[in-house]
Amino acid sequence: MPQIIILRHGESEWNKSNKFCGWVDIPLSVNGKDQALKSADLILQQTNMKMPDVCFTSRLTRANQTAEIILDRLNRLYIDTYKTWRLNERHYGALQGRDKTEVLNEFGKEKYMFWRRAFTGCPPLCKEDAKCRCVDGRYAIDTEDEQKMGLSGELPRGESLKMVIDRLMPYYRLVIEKHLSQGRNVLIVTHGSVVRALLKVLYEIGDDAISHIDIPNGIPIRIDLDPATLRPASEKWVYLDPERAKVEAEKVRLQGFK
Numbered sequence: 001m002p003q004i005i006i007l008r009h010g011e012s013e014w015n016k017s018n019k020f021c022g023w024v025d026i027p028l029s030v031n032g033k034d035q036a037l038k039s040a041d042l043i044l045q046q047t048n049m050k051m052p053d054v055c056f057t058s059r060l061t062r063a064n065q066t067a068e069i070i071l072d073r074l075n076r077l078y079i080d081t082y083k084t085w086r087l088n089e090r091h092y093g094a095l096q097g098r099d100k101t102e103v104l105n106e107f108g109k110e111k112y113m114f115w116r117r118a119f120t121g122c123p124p125l126c127k128e129d130a131k132c133r134c135v136d137g138r139y140a141i142d143t144e145d146e147q148k149m150g151l152s153g154e155l156p157r158g159e160s161l162k163m164v165i166d167r168l169m170p171y172y173r174l175v176i177e178k179h180l181s182q183g184r185n186v187l188i189v190t191h192g193s194v195v196r197a198l199l200k201v202l203y204e205i206g207d208d209a210i211s212h213i214d215i216p217n218g219i220p221i222r223i224d225l226d227p228a229t230l231r232p233a234s235e236k237w238v239y240l241d242p243e244r245a246k247v248e249a250e251k252v253r254l255q256g257f258k
């Protein structure tokens with residue numbers, strides 16, 4: 001039975017300082033590095049857990065650092081690691097770099113939560129040439145590689161969760177599922193919105209229900225897949241530390257409200 005281990009990166013410097021991050025390339029905080037180590041220990045402590053054969057991550061430093069810390073601790077730095085913009089955090093448009101509490105106070109709770117959690121909630125876009133677009137050589141290189149794979153798509157200026165699903169799933173079906181279908185166990189080290197996007201598709205979560213799901217930093221989720229269909233073998237995904245996941249997810253939800 002192929003297995004996916006998927007997690008959101010450890011705490012970043014901007015998670016700590018309460019800022020919208022999106023595609024801005026902010027590294028892990030000291031606490032975030034510790035969370036990454038703890039997430040590897042959670043994997044090691046499981047009795048019937050399979051070790052990853054291949055790793056996928058985004059093109060953002062906070063996820064790359066988390067992946068490296070985990071693979072090092074698992075003694076698996078040698079496995080292939082693929083980086084793609086399609087696993088990047090949801091692009092937060094013109095909100096990137098802004099303080100969450102300031103945005104909440106300026107626009108009100110309804111709009112703030114719509115932008116953060118509604119399925120079709122797209123934040124205000126940033127301008128074509130704006131710094132917050134964060135388009136540099138790293139993402140352009142992907143575009144060339146993708147053309148060879150037959151993938152197409154435009155780099156965003158702001159995204160809803162729906163738009164994340166639209167850019168993520170072609171890559172998941174074409175590349176990640178190919179490894180799973182060959183019986184490989186896959187580690188995906190990514191971002192809160194990408195974890196939500198994949199859970200929504202794999203578990204067929206409704207548009208409203210997904211708006212109530214928050215993803216904690218650095219707590220791995222295990223998904224066992226039916227080898228024939230590559231669909232989840234059980235009804236619900238499993239956090240490797242369910243109690244801590246619940247507490248930390250609630251803290252994520254309440255960000256900006258203090």
Ligand SMILES: O=C(O)[C@@H](CO)OP(=O)(O)O
Pocket residue numbers: 015019020021022023089090092116192252255
């Ligand atoms: O700032 C962001 O990019 C995300 C994740 O850190 O924030 P939120 O949880 O508000 O979607």
